[in-house]
Amino acid sequence: MRFQEDDFYIKKTLEGNLNAYGQLIQKHEKYAFTLAMRILKNREEAEEAAQDAFMKAFHSLKTFEGNAKFTTWLYKIVYNEALGRLRKSKHHTVQLEEVEELAKDGVDYLDGLKSLQLAERKEFIQQGLDAMKSSEAAALTLFYLEEQSIKEIEDIMSLTNSHVKILLHRGRKNLLDSLRTITKSELIHLL
Structure with missing residues (x-):
């Protein structure tokens, strides 16, 4: 789906069009979730943090002045929401983010092999990010x-x-x- 510029949706939302805010959420939900996930390292907590951040953004949208990009303003809300949840939870459970479904209808063998390699790389990077400090993982993600x-x-x-x-x-x-460390461990397990 091709999205309009953020200003278009913001203006429509402020005029009372809730569908426009839904489009704005769809446009940014993946990145908001990813940022929350880097901090919280827990899928359910990250989903809730992103959802709560979108609610806070909605209620504060009239205060958005446009001095910075909308994404900067939104990600600050997501970042602060996730940090607040992290402080409250005081536990650092690590759960790997599920790898996206990469197989497509009608792909040939080489495309399937490339997809598997890409999925494996994504998993290694996810494991590496999960093992890092939240602040470093968030900075790299941003x-x-x-x-x-x-x-x-x-x-x-x-x-x-x-x-x-x-x-x-x-x-x-x-x-x-x-x-x-991760790839070395994987190689050892193969031998």
């Missing part, structure tokens, strides 16, 4: 998966420029270390 700028990450996470850069640097290093 920067690489959601393509937020360092300035936007500063706003979302309420951190300084240098702190964001440190999180990204440490996060990349720790993710690489985690991936080395």
Whole structure:
């Protein structure tokens, strides 16, 4: 589905069109969930955090001034909601995010093999992110998966420029270390 610009949906929502807000949720729900998942590392908690964040955003939409991108404003709400839940829960259970269904109707053998390789890579990266500190995983997710700028990450996470850069640097290093450990362990199990 092709979406309109966020401003279109915001304007329609403020005019009372709830379907427009539904479209805005559909447009951003995957990224909101992914960010919450990086922090909470629990699928159910992440889903609830993302849902609650969308509710808070809806009730505060009239205060959105447009000084920053809507996604920056929304992800800050998601980030704060997930952090609040993490503080309340005080437990750090790690559950792997389910790998997306990659098989498509009518794919040939090579496409199926590529899909399996992609799914395996995604699983390794997910395991690596789950093993990291929440703040590093969130920073990497925002920067690489959601393509937020360092300035936007500063706003979302309420951190300084240098702190964001440190999180990204440490996060990349720790993710690489985690991936080395995970893949080494997988190779040992194959032998």
